[in-house]
Amino acid sequence: AQSVTQLDSQVPVFEEAPVELRCNYSSSVSVYLFWYVQYPNQGLQLLLKYLSGSTLVKGINGFEAEFNKSQTSFHLRKPSVHISDTAEYFCAVAPSGYSTLTFGKGTMLLVSP
Amino acid sequence: GAGVSQTPSNKVTEKGKYVELRCDPISGHTALYWYRQSLGQGPEFLIYFQGTGAADDSGLPNDRFFAVRPEGSVSTLKIQRTERGDSAVYLCASSLTGGTTYNEQFFGPGTRLTVL
Numbered sequence: 001a002q003s004v005t006q007l008d009s010q011v012p013v014f015e016e017a018p019v020e021l022r023c024n025y026s027s028s029v030s031v032y033l034f035w036y037v038q039y040p041n042q043g044l045q046l047l048l049k050y051l052s053g054s055t056l057v058k059g060i061n062g063f064e065a066e067f068n069k070s071q072t073s074f075h076l077r078k079p080s081v082h083i084s085d086t087a088e089y090f091c092a093v094a095p096s097g098y099s100t101l102t103f104g105k106g107t108m109l110l111v112s113p
Numbered sequence: 114g115a116g117v118s119q120t121p122s123n124k125v126t127e128k129g130k131y132v133e134l135r136c137d138p139i140s141g142h143t144a145l146y147w148y149r150q151s152l153g154q155g156p157e158f159l160i161y162f163q164g165t166g167a168a169d170d171s172g173l174p175n176d177r178f179f180a181v182r183p184e185g186s187v188s189t190l191k192i193q194r195t196e197r198g199d200s201a202v203y204l205c206a207s208s209l210t211g212g213t214t215y216n217e218q219f220f221g222p223g224t225r226l227t228v229l
Contacts, residue, residue: 044220051215090155099211100169103155
């Protein structure tokens with residue numbers, strides 16, 4: 001079985017500041033890793049994914065994440081956030097070669113001017 | 114093209130009643146997933162269809178929950194004898210295929226179920 005821990009339930013930042021949203025996972029098998037974003041009153045949207053290969057993955061809207069196998073982490077980063085990045089962010093994991101996702105509890109990113 | 118649609122967007126029912134939630138996947142997607150998102154939690158897997166058959170129903174919490182996909186397209190999640198603890202947002206996702214090849218899951222907007 002897999003599990004995902006998002007260490008922060010809420011992260012407040014000022015506009016144009018950098019941000020890191022933390023994600024740690026647990027799995028006895030190799031995994032795929034994902035970050036999804038959920039804007040208010042909208043469905044989940046895939047931000048980025050790690051399947052294999054380079055451990056630094058880039059996604060939409062200037063976000064990136066780094067897979068660290070030794071620390072079982074997949075933290076999400078953005079060098080300069082915008083007001084429009086205010087949303088809930090979910091880290092998710094799936095066993096490699098398998099489809100169903102296990103999600104963390106989410107981190108609410110609050111960007112203020 | 115059209116994304117995943119779910120109806121109704123909101124459903125309020127009374128404890129003990131039966132409800133049906135519908136999901137229309139993206140045309141041509143053979144894999145369909147149901148998740149449940151309770152307040153303050155991330156989505157939790159319920160069931161996965163590949164075509165018409167349930168390939169994995171290990172996430173269904175008990176036998177009050179059942180889902181069908183008779184023609185390999187639209188799916189209905191059915192909940193019998195609803196309980197207040199069933200209140201949540203029910204999410205549907207579809208992907209081109211499932212199984213061992215990765216295909217992105219596209220999520221619908223969800224159905225918010227409230228059991229009074």
